[in-house]
Ligand SMILES: [Zn+2]
Ligand SMILES: [Zn+2]
């Protein structure tokens with residue numbers, strides 16, 4: 001393992017560590033330099049205050065009734081500001097008001113906590129916190145915070161597993177670059193998966209197989225299908241990942257697409273079977 005000077009990590013303001021690690025050890029782990037620095041503002045005291053806020057909320061107002069402080073948006077797309085002394089609850093950026101984002105920008109309060117799924121987002125770093133591939137120290141702290149802010153009964157093993165799975169699956173980029181092979185994925189299924197990775201839906205979607213067969217049938221019949229309405233285009237890596245996790249899944253060959261209504265994109269599809 002490569003080590004960096006403790007001072008170099010300190011200058012990034014990292015002030016948290018996993019319970020099983022000494023402070024010195026935590027500071028000199030090379031990957032702390034890429035961790036979200038804003039996480040260090042969530043001290044034990046701040047976390048205790050957020051916990052009380054959530055307890056009060058659950059007592060006074062059972063979760064499904066919570067609304068955005070500025071509009072009527074309800075769960076699942078609600079975010080608690082994690083800055084000390086601030087209890088703002090705002091709606092997500094995909095909502096008309098985007099009140100969590102507006103609040104973060106106006107007050108420079110970077111981190112928010114998703115009430116529905118216990119995930120965290122940093123508006124400064126513009127990313128989910130504790131994703132797969134993020135520095136271990138960040139992932140551990142994010143888990144610790146989720147654990148502390150979960151319902152008093154704690155999280156079940158299944159809930160913890162789904163939380164981890166979301167962190168892993170949202171790290172999968174579906175973005176298609178110029179030179180990529182393209183894959184079509186049925187929109188309804190993709191939306192379920194997207195909602196799962198965004199923490200709007202706790203359960204992952206069902207298997208991809210039937211959804212892809214439906215799409216294939218429409219394309220074979222030359223029914224008109226619309227990009228981002230009936231289907232999305234994803235890259236090969238994402239397709240392979242999804243086919244492996246949610247497969248077996250039907251993919252369409254170039255031959256099958258020769259006479260079809262899909263004209264918006266250049267498509268080159270290949271049959272991919274899991275574990276082939
Ligand atoms: Zn950050
Ligand atoms: Zn709102």
Ligand SMILES: [Zn+2]
Nearest residue numbers: 081086088109
């Ligand atoms: Zn705030």
